[in-house]
Amino acid sequence: MNRVKAESERERDDGRTAEAILVRRVRAGDTAAFGELVSIYMQRCYYAALGMVGSPQDAEDLSQDAFARAFKARARLDPERPFYPWLYQILRRLCYNFTRDTSSRRRKLERAGGWLVAEATVRASVDDPERIRATEELRDRLETAIRELPPAQREVFVLKEFEGLKYREIAELLDVPIGTVMSRLYAARQRLAARLEGIE
Amino acid sequence: MTDDTGRIDRVRELLMRALDDELDSAQHDEFERLLSDNPELREEWNHLSRLKEVTANMKLRNPPEEMWDGYWTSVYSRFERGLAWILVSVGAIVFGSWGAWAVVRDLMADNDLPTFVKWGMLALIVGLVMLLVSVLRHRLFVSKSDPYKEIER
Numbered sequence: 476m477n478r479v480k481a482e483s484e485r486e487r488d489d490g491r492t493a494e495a496i497l498v499r500r501v502r503a504g505d506t507a508a509f510g511e512l513v514s515i516y517m518q519r520c521y522y523a524a525l526g527m528v529g530s531p532q533d534a535e536d537l538s539q540d541a542f543a544r545a546f547k548a549r550a551r552l553d554p555e556r557p558f559y560p561w562l563y564q565i566l567r568r569l570c571y572n573f574t575r576d577t578s579s580r581r582r583k584l585e586r587a588g589g590w591l592v593a594e595a596t597v598r599a600s601v602d603d604p605e606r607i608r609a610t611e612e613l614r615d616r617l618e619t620a621i622r623e624l625p626p627a628q629r630e631v632f633v634l635k636e637f638e639g640l641k642y643r644e645i646a647e648l649l650d651v652p653i654g655t656v657m658s659r660l661y662a663a664r665q666r667l668a669a670r671l672e673g674i675e
Numbered sequence: 676m677t678d679d680t681g682r683i684d685r686v687r688e689l690l691m692r693a694l695d696d697e698l699d700s701a702q703h704d705e706f707e708r709l710l711s712d713n714p715e716l717r718e719e720w721n722h723l724s725r726l727k728e729v730t731a732n733m734k735l736r737n738p739p740e741e742m743w744d745g746y747w748t749s750v751y752s753r754f755e756r757g758l759a760w761i762l763v764s765v766g767a768i769v770f771g772s773w774g775a776w777a778v779v780r781d782l783m784a785d786n787d788l789p790t791f792v793k794w795g796m797l798a799l800i801v802g803l804v805m806l807l808v809s810v811l812r813h814r815l816f817v818s819k820s821d822p823y824k825e826i827e828r
Contacts, residue, residue, distance in 0.1 A: 510747050517746050522735050531738055539746070543753035592736045614733060635695065636730045642697065654684070661687045664694075668726045 491557065498554040501546070509546050516559055517542075519638075520566055526633030527570035529590050529622050537573060541566035560648050567649075571626055591618050591637075613671075620670035628663035631656055690720065694727050 494515075500508035520541060525534035545552075545562050552561065593610045621629060634640045634648070646653045689706040692698045698706060710717050779800065783793060 506751065510751070513747050513750055517743065521738065525735055531736065535738065535742060539750045539753060542750040543757065546750075546754050547757065590736050591733045594732050594734060610732075613729060617729060617733065637733070637735045642692075642695075654688075657688050657691050658684070660691055664691075664723050664726060668722050671726060671729065 494558055495554040498552050498558055501549050502552055502554070504549070506546075509542075509549075512558060513542050516562060519559065520562060522638060523563065523634075524566060524570055525590050526637055527567065527626070527630060528573055529618065531590060533573065534590075537569050538566060541569055544569075560650075563648055564650075567630065574626060589618075616671060617667070620667050623670075624663050624666060628659045628666070631659040632663040632667075635660055686716065690716075690723065693720070694723055 494512075497508045497512055501512065517538070520538040521534055524538040524541070525531060528534055528537060541562060544565050548565070552558070591614050593614045621632065624632065630649070631645060634645045635642075640648070642653050642656050645656045649656070686709060689698070689702060689709065692702060693706050710720060779796065782788060782796060
């Protein structure tokens with residue numbers, strides 16, 4: 476057990492060292508090194524944006540914009556610290572600005588939706604249309620309810636439920652105490668449970 | 676009051692940890708005790724467990740696989756385009772300023788132009804420069820230190 480733990484810690488340290496080397500190269504303006512960081516974190520960044528804005532098209536746009544801004548601000552990168560939390564701060568600011576920008580609210584609402592998928596729909600047999608329809612309806616209701624959460628609650632809820640992060644990881648990523656993570660999560664779940672009352 | 680708040684926070688913490696399977700054995704025992712002593716909490720637990728069942732069955736939709744293939748190229752084009760925009764803007768500002776200066780200089784040197792038109796033009800130029808400086812100053816200093824900029828309107 477201890478050996479497994481030691482091995483995973485060693486792997487994590489190796490990963491951090493490799494990342495620190497990449498970050499140093501990025502600071503020197505090396506675009507190829509930045510390309511490697513993009514390959515490592517693009518999926519995580521995309522899914523985080525998707526959870527925050529609820530539209531695949533906008534999530535792609537915002538996550539790419541976050542990388543582009545990160546490269547522009549590379550002088551502020553610290554090789555001693557992990558890259559993703561720094562990138563995430565850029566991304567969440569972009570997503571917050573995007574969601575609070577009322578000028579294109581109608582367009583955003585039209586594009587939002589279809590960002591969650593029910594695993595049961597994938598598994599359900601094609602000759603069970605009733606079940607598929609019910610699951611899709613439930614998914615639509617959940618998507619709408621999540622979209623209506625305050626951004627800070629929505630962010631914590633998505634990181635926990637769909638990205639599967641531990642409380643400690645969420646707290647580190649958002650730079651808030653674990654207690655704040657839990658209270659936001661509790662508030663989000665209360666609201667969602669109320670919105671989905673009566674579901675089977 | 677503080678004790679009550681502390682107790683409520685503790686119950687909520689246990690509730691969240693139980694839902695997310697992050698209870699250690701001591702917390703698990705404590706939570707079981709609270710559940711058996713408090714029917715309201717039991718009801719809340721059932722309520723939130725149903726929500727958890729629903730969300731556990733959902734996941735974020737995967738984008739088409741091709742998106743990942745072109746992802747880096749799109750990011751690269753963005754910062755390349757950013758640099759191009761900076762160059763275009765600098766060029767446009769230099770060229771536009773020079774053109775405007777040449778036009779103003781010629782008009783001022785024109786003896787046929789009435790004096791009040793020359794004064795009007797001067798006022799327009801000074802006004803535009805003041806507006807530009809004011810907007811730039813706001814952008815650079817005020818918005819950086821605005822404590823309310825994150826508040827949703």
